[in-house]
Amino acid sequence: MSKPVIGFIGVGVMGMGMCGNLARKSGCIVLAADLNMDNVHALAADGVVASSIQQIAETASIVFLSLPAIQHVEAVCTGPGGLAAHARALKTIVDMSTSDVERTRQLARTLGKAGIELVDAPVARSREAANNGTLLITVGADQAQFNAVRPYLDCMGSDVLLCGPTGAGQVVKIMNNMVLLNTVHTLAQAFAMAEKSGVSKDLLANALSLGSAASFALKLTGANYLAKDVFPQKMFSTAYALKDLKLALELSETIHMDNAISRLTAQQLQKSVDAGFADNYYPVMYRVIAGGEQQP
CATH class of the missing domain: 1.10.1040.10 (N-(1-d-carboxylethyl)-l-norvaline Dehydrogenase; domain 2)
Known part of the structure; x- marks a missing residue:
């Protein structure tokens, strides 16, 4: 049986450690993309596979985002050439960025019309915690969504809390x-x-x-x-x-x-x-x- 495929977009100061932990612990193939692909290639030893937004949307069922701000999240999700435009296997996006609450909720509604669920799961603590997999992750989701993504979040955080519906994690x-x-x-x-x-x-x-x-x-x-x-x-x-x-x-x-x-x-x-x-x-x-x- 082939391994499941998941995606990770945004391999920066925090995302690098998070993506590496996900690849090492999840038992999945992790496809990753970043504006600086050198960061992605640096995780090759952890099993991370360099990819593109299009390929990730076509082959990964769950995609994790670690981006600077809500405008970047919106662009990656619903912009030209974004995840929604190429979604085939994609069913769930987990935004681990720190994003605007109301725009997160609106994005969830927009993605929902395309058959894609959005879970907000921003992280707290330091870059060291990201590297060690000991982040605090606050999640906005319903119980079924939380149960589905929890095993992956546990790869990156030592404290994973369901805070309420969409936006509550933010x-x-x-x-x-x-x-x-x-x-x-x-x-x-x-x-x-x-x-x-x-x-x-x-x-x-x-x-x-x-x-x-x-x-x-x-x-x-x-x-x-x-x-x-x-x-x-x-x-x-x-x-x-x-x-x-x-x-x-x-x-x-x-x-x-x-x-x-x-x-x-x-x-x-x-x-x-x-x-x-x-x-x-x-x-x-x-x-x-x-x-x-x-x-x-």
Whole structure:
């Protein structure tokens, strides 16, 4: 019996680890495509087969997407030459990107008319978690859809949660990022204030970790990046962080709820982009808060 065929589109910083884990653990043939096909070829040892959107739509029953934003998801799904245009075997698309809630729901309706189901399953945690298969995956689907895709999601994540119907996975992911980004904004403010007041950033990181301000955000970004004033590229960038926070603000408008805290964080992220830090790890907003707007 031949192995089942599944597809993966978007083999970037997060998608590379996700696709590799899917190929190694799923027992399926994984066809993959990306604008940078070098990323796909780098996974050949894991069993990933370089392919095209057309071939994937024609031969894979399930396709996973890991793309920058909803406009890219829409283009790959329903644009000229996209998945829907070439669908033969294709029955289910699983969007693992962080995407706009209402546009995700509309895309699901559009694809449904073509006989294709859309499941939203955005991921949280780091590139290391993507490589290790320990992502948090929040899923928007009905129970039958969830049961069908769960074995594949388990290849990529250690925590896979059904959050509700279509779009609910995006809501939970956006809330996760909103809380994280607002927390890191506060941490950046605290580190800048401590340093200007003559207190070591390393000492502050340790002190906060021992008290009621302890958090995952402090442990990850406080001690390792804010205290060290190190904000590398090819991590979760300021530009991506701003994009995700804008999704939270758009959702706030949709449900008619004020979100003043997130607006302030978005303004600070925008200042960081304007200062030349768009590609740096987003806690770099510390440098702008502290008055060091010079590009590294």
